[in-house]
Amino acid sequence: MKEVERLRADHGFIGHPKAIGTLSIMQLCNGVGSSVVNAILIYFLIKQSPVGLGFSDSDASQLMSLFSTLMLLCGIVGSYVADRILGPRTSLRCARLASLVGYTMLALPFLGVYGYVGSQIVLCLGSMVAGRSTEALASKMYRKGDERSTAAFSMLYMLSNVAGIFAPIIVGTIADVFGYYASFAVAAVFALVALGVYGLTEKKFFGPVGLKPDDPVPPAKRNAFVLRLVLIIVVVLAVIGVLFAAGVLSVKTFSNYVSTAAIFIPVVYFIYIFKSKKTSRVEARRLLGLIPLFLCNIFAMWVWTQCISILAVYTDKGVNRMFLGFEITPAAFQTWGCILAVSFGALTTLLWTKLGDRQPKAPTKLGLGTLLWAAGPAFMAIPFALNQGGKDSPLWLLIFWVLIMLGEAITSSAGYAAAAEVAPVAFTTQMMTVWSMSQSTGAALNTLSVNFYHEGGEVPYFLTIGGTTALLGVLVLVFSRKISGVMTGAKE
Known part of the structure; x- marks a missing residue:
């Protein structure tokens, strides 16, 4: 408890706990990745091969809306997983790893449409374990009533939008000059930076904060609960894959x-x-x-x-x-x-x-x-x-x-x-x-x-x-x- 209070009292990052610095860098990197998806993914879908995947305009538009819907729905599941199973620290680590894998799959030309489908599944799974882990961790770094917390959330919001200001211009230009796969590689690099910064500073800056879920599933039921959740995900993905392969979907x-x-x-x-x-x-x-x-x-x-x-x-x-x-x-x-x-x-x-x-x-x-x-x-x-x-x-x-x-x-x-x-x-x-x-x-x-x-x-x-x-x-x-x-x- 003393260590938690010491970490909360820290002013090492522009008047905030150093952990907020870590979360800020991660939020900026995550914002770049999200901006890449929002800014250029639809163009990658509609451009003809080998530049893109050659979907029709209407199919590409539906796929973008579908991805947005699934990410939001999976995020709701993610908040539950973070609260009851993993805890915000582990959830955040898994989500950033999923982002790295997802963007890397998009950046590999030889994967083609399979890379696109795989990346969307991995990114949704990342959202399914993360939820609002960043915000949850940020809130845990302050005592109740600490006025710095409002400024911290404003900072995280601003950094996400800063990424949204610069990333589309940069990755859009890279896509025009070097191709879409190069732009997705940029997103993967930023995801790697986020994961690296978190890995290097996690123990020192966060201590025991956020290691355990706030409302954990009873230990006796935990393994069965996790196994059931994993099986449901695997079965759902398998059924969807078979239906697509059979032409039913x-x-x-x-x-x-x-x-x-x-x-x-x-x-x-x-x-x-x-x-x-x-x-x-x-x-x-x-x-x-x-x-x-x-x-x-x-x-x-x-x-x-x-x-x-x-x-x-x-x-x-x-x-x-x-x-x-x-x-x-x-x-x-x-x-x-x-x-x-x-x-x-x-x-x-x-x-x-x-x-x-x-x-x-x-x-x-x-x-x-x-x-x-x-x-x-x-x-x-x-x-x-x-x-x-x-x-x-x-x-x-x-x-x-x-x-x-x-x-x-x-x-x-x-x-x-x-x-x-x-x-x-x-x-x-x-x-x-x-x-x-x-x-x-x-x-x-x-x-x-x-x-x-x-x-x-x-x-x-x-x-x-x-x-x-x-x-x-x-x-x-x-x-x-x-x-x-x-x-x-x-x-x-």
């Missing part, structure tokens, strides 16, 4: 099945918490107020996944990317989104701090933010409607990013705060998990909606997304006072 049908499941999983989880004997009727009534806000976050994620699917293809094929005689890589447009995320995030934080008790309630924030999210795809219908066969100005995309990132800055923190506010006492942590499921549901919704997309049908496609999202935002704004009453009135 295709990319489209598999994506649709997973997406449908991802939509219903949070509904079942929510009902479980609502009906639980551990949830009082007062708490249950307050939970009802979260439902429209939950829907807002689903639709926001639906809009966001356009950026790594349909609009990513449009950036590559339909946008004039020449600037001062140089061609900007399509991956570089992801950088603009990260710059806006950091800028708008800082501005809204300052605004809410300045307003204090006078700031809008969560339903008002979610309603307004959802309207901004809706404005993005609705706005993108304009260049498609006006296009006469040439390439469009990049300004359309830049304005699209401004609209949705402003919406993200308003809705993100407000959503988590609302979920925390209405969480039943017995389900405080799990309520955060339920809220995060809205992201996987939104990604799943995009995987399904891509089925209705076809080249030349962009205007109705984006107007439908923008229109339905806007309708939800308007309804939440109109009934915001009533929703707030449901969420807070039961406290009386």
